Amino acid sequence: MIAIDVQQIVKKFGEFTAVNGVSFAVPEGEIFGLLGPNGAGKSTLIRMLVTLLPPTAGTALVNGFDVIKQADDVRRSIGVIPQAMTSDLELSVEENLIIFAKLYGVPRAKRVKLIAELLQAVELTQWRDAQVKNLSGGMRRRVEIARGLVHEPRIFFLDEPTTGLDPVSRVAVWEMLGKIKSERNLTILITTHYMDEADKLCDRIAIVDHGELKALDSPLKLKASIPGKNVLEATFSATPPGWEERLKQLPDVETVSGEDNIFRLKSQNGPATTLALMEMAARSGVTVHSLSVQSTTLDDVFVHYTGRALRDALQEANPREGAFALRRG
Amino acid sequence: MGRTWAIIEREMRRFRRSPVLIAIAMVMPLVQLVVLGYAFGGNVKHLKLAIVDQDRSVPAVKVRELAAAIASGARTIDTLEYTDPGAALTDLRNGKVNGVLTIPPEFSRRVLERADPKVALIEDNTDNFVSSALAATLSGMLASYNQPPKASRIPGQATLDIVEVYPYVAYIQYLLPGSVVMSIFMMVMIGGGIIFIDDKNRGLHEGYLVTPITKFELIAGFNISGTVKAVIAGAFLMTIGSLIAGIPDPFNVMRMFRLFVVIVVTAFALISLMFLLMVRVSDPLLPRAVFGVLNTLLYFPSGAVYPQQGFPGWMQAIAVVDPFTYAVHAFKNLLLKNTGFEAISYDLGFLLLFSVVAMTAATALFKRTL
Helix, strand or coil, rough: EEEEEEEEEEECCCCCEEEEEEEEEEEECCCEEEEECCCCCCHHHHHHHHHCHHHHHEEEEEEEEEECCCCHHHHHHHHEEECCCEEEEEECCHHHHHHHHHHHCCCHHHHHHHHHHHHHHCCCHHHHEEEECCCCHHHHHHHHHHHHCCCCCCCCEECCCCCCCCCHHHHHHHHHHHHHHHCCCEEEEEEEHHHHHHHHCCEEEEEEEEEEEEEEEEEHHHHHHHCCCCCEEEEEEECCCCHHHHHCCCCEEEEEEEECEEEEEEEEEEEHHHHHHHHHHHCCCCCCEEEEEECCCCCHHHHHHHHHHHHHHHHHHCHHHHHHHHHHH | CHHHHHHHHHHHHCCCCCCCHHHHHHHHHHHHHHHHHHHCCCCCCCEEEEEEECHHHHHHHHHHHHHHHHHCCCCCCCCEEEEEEHHHHHHHHCCCCCEEECCCCCCHHHHHHHCCCEEEEEEECCCHHHHHHHHHHHHHHHHHHHHCCCCCCCCCCCCCCCCCCCCCCCHHHHHHCCCCCHHHHHHHHHHHHHHHHHHHHHCHHHHHHCCCCCCHHHHHHHHHHHHHHHHHHHHHHHHHHHHHHCCCCCCHHHHHHHHHHHHHHHHHHHHHHHHHHHCCCCCCCCHHHHHHHHHHHHHHHHCCCCEEEECCCCCCCHHHHCHHHHHHHHHHHHHHCCCCCCHHHHHHHHHHHHHHHHHHHHHCCCCCCC
């Protein structure tokens, strides 16, 4: 059965089109990822599905309910973790869960039992009476996960759940989501700009950029859909004219792109191409300053479908962060 | 209604854990009441009066003796003898004295001839309170000077008998109604407006909007909890303020009930106003910027510190639509005159109507989506 069915959904803000005719369907029990940089339209899309924003055009059914005409039914059947931390900082962990359980009309006896189970599932039982403001970012996110499940929803929406968390907390959140999903047979839709998160968690990934859906498939199939199993990145000293053409002639090379003296080669056989490249450089008197070989990543998939790297897209979306990083570097 | 109660519960739990908010909303109006009440409520004393006696005869001496009697009795003035009028005027301009009483050389002759004798008061009128007090004191002094040695048993001139209906009202008591309304307003603005917008800016409201809570339940929850917090602040200030200000019989049961009704109605009117102002606001700086201006615009035209009859036309126009005006009027009637509901029915009616209009408009403007 289809848990989420989106058909040609559009969202405009004045003249600006944030989401432009996106369609996809998510079967029950799947973890579905929306991967793209900030400003790609992921959050706008998820906000339409959780009834926070009305679509400009198109339709969306969540659990069989229309997000506009049956918004209340949609809300009753979903759990949502927004991008911002939305727990009440002055309330304790347990109080946050109690308030939300009451908002969803969970009867008292069931509420007490569910909250105890959820606190155990997110490993916060000993922190139940602690005020949320005294918890770390990772723990607060776990409170929100518990809060989103307090009414036993069938679909769980998470908008960038690990943004701002340290690497250890991120892994903890992933493990928690995986465990909860398997225990409760949830359908999960998650938005992220972290490739590793999408790769690790999601059964299928939709690549979103500039409000459009560029590709949709499982991580494995997405990687297999682009030319080359390996990606070589090489930096050279001054290269002779026609260097790019000569690189294309190397064994197993499918595509070459680059400018100045930095080149990116996609190859079906990374080691063989590497050896041939080094020999050619030596014969031509060209110095190889750096060379890296890696398997195809989702970033490569992103580049293939959007024409730019995910990290470049992130920098475009957050120029101040990039400038700060440059100053620190 | 369960969801409305959940919002109220959430707000009250947060309120309980906000000692700074509680202190600001309750203690600050109390401090203002005491400081303003005693700063404005006292009689002016020890004003420096330079006396330049250019006459030196018996009638002039009598004037000087009367001035000295006031200085040692009521102490409104402290007298300083000057021989040089020029020096006295210089000291007046330099602020060393507040006024110069000049007895001209021909004063005694004119008194004896009954030919319009005059003494002159030259005063520093940059401070109206001081100059008014000085003029009033010396006018009273001269009235005593003009009393005949033997008054007739039956006075031939019209006199004024003043009858005060109520016991003496100290200025701090006069200020109390405005301070109660101020404390309600501060709680509404800080505990309601500023925190509401801060939560919205943090994205907290998204967490509630994705639940099945209806628009009405959300608005009712926010406003009922805001009213409860404001009532607590108002009741606190009413009780403690009454004791500090010396309101007679402060724990009269019927009066306490009437006061409580007015506190509730006032709180709801002000929370409705706050909600209407903030319903479409997202910038957390805006309520902070507006709060101070609104405070001034609502408090002073209400008649809380000075009678409205003394205001210019534009300020009286503000007072007509200002909910503070009706709340202050109601509290004044109950606290200072111990009237019943009939004396404040118009005030309650206005406040209720104001609440309905403001809340209806705010509900219409409130967006259930982002």
